[in-house]
Amino acid sequence: MNRVGLWAIPSLLCLMGCQEGGGDQNPLSSIWTSDRPKIQRVVDNLDRHEVQIRFTRIDRTKDTILFTDYDFQVNDKKYFYPASTIKFPTAVMALEKLNQTEGLTVNSRYYIEGDSVEDSFAQDISKIFAVSDNHANNRLFEFLGPENINKKMYGKGIQNFRLAHRLGFKWEGVTTRPLVIYLNDSTTTLTTPHIGKEPENLVLEGTKKGSGFYVGDSLMAGPFDFGKKNYFPISSQHGTLKRVIFPELFPLGQRFDINGAQRDLLLKAMYSPPADVGYDPEEFYDGYCKFFMYGDTTDDIPDHIKIYNKVGYAYGTLTDCAYIQDTKNNVEFMLTATILVNSDGIFNDNQYEYEEVGIPFLAELGRHVYQYELQRKK
DSSP, X not given: OXXXXXXXXOSOEEEEEEEESOSTTOGGGGGGGOOOHHHHHHHTTHHHHTOEEEEEEEEEETTEXXXXXEEESOOTTBOOOOGGXXXXXXXXXXXXXXXXXXXXXXXXEEEETTOOOOEEHHHHHHHHHHTOOHHHXXXXXXXXXXXHHHHHHHHTTOOSOBOOSOSSOSOOOSSOOOEXXXXXXXXXXXXXXXXXXXXXXXXXXXSEESSEEEETTEEEESOEEOTTSOBOOHHHHHHHHHHHHOGGGXXXXXXXXXXXXXXXXXXXXXXXXXXXXXXXXXTSOGGXXXXXXXXXXXXXXXXXXXXXXXXXEETTEEEEEEEEEETTTTEEEEEEEEEEOOTTOEXXXXXXXXXXXXHHHHHHHHHHHHHHHHHSOO
């Protein structure tokens, strides 16, 4: 597909506001009276689904951008499992470290010592966004070390955040594994492992969920404990996205230290469909990792609509964090939302209503906000 890159952003002034529901200018306020079945069945069982939504309206006047944030049930102290959305800052921080390390580029190839899989940093970043590849993410985890990422994110002003563990992999050690990195065709260097600490329990509401969970084939009674897992709430996801899409709107110290070519690579990875990265489009269709608007269909995404995003889904929780741009109709907005779909309250049983409830809700939510913004007078 022919995709157009993100336009250049001039010097901008950002005025930011936040509203909680209400008002005919808030598209979220009309969701809860919607007659759309994909939305209504979630609204009818809202407590069960732990929905949180943040929508950012974007208005432009000459050289000024105005952000207006609208929230529904957003609460940094109410925990949800971020799943693969945590890969977003990992990818950005990997680019930052490459930018600050002499002799390494996005095209440098590397592998985990003792492993046979070899990739470049650019390839792994593309895989993270195209199909949410766990192994690609975990190689960057070894490259950075979780404590380094946590410190860097805190320094950017994103303080509600914690990376504590790898994803989809049995190696749970707190010390990273050494990487073999090619400096040229014949010369390699070995990274020094980062010695980490065991994560402390999160002091948040809702870290214990459900009524049971599986360990292997055994069903254990009692809630599943997320207390030592990753933490990346809606506000932090949204803040990370804003810093990537609109870096000029933030003080220098809160921007990610990546160069222009790295940012272009990141943006392309964020909006490119899996087929553009070499994956089979029959299995990995355009909406495979784009829940908003297209997650419940195998239709191609039109060329004039670009969705810069990162999704996550695990333990019955689905989340999408996206900047959506329609270049044909002059529509742009940011949307981040999460939903829990685990009706039996049992975790680790792989019995989650992703396809039946979660993805259809997020897709319809995206279409609802898009249509609202398409019809709105600017």
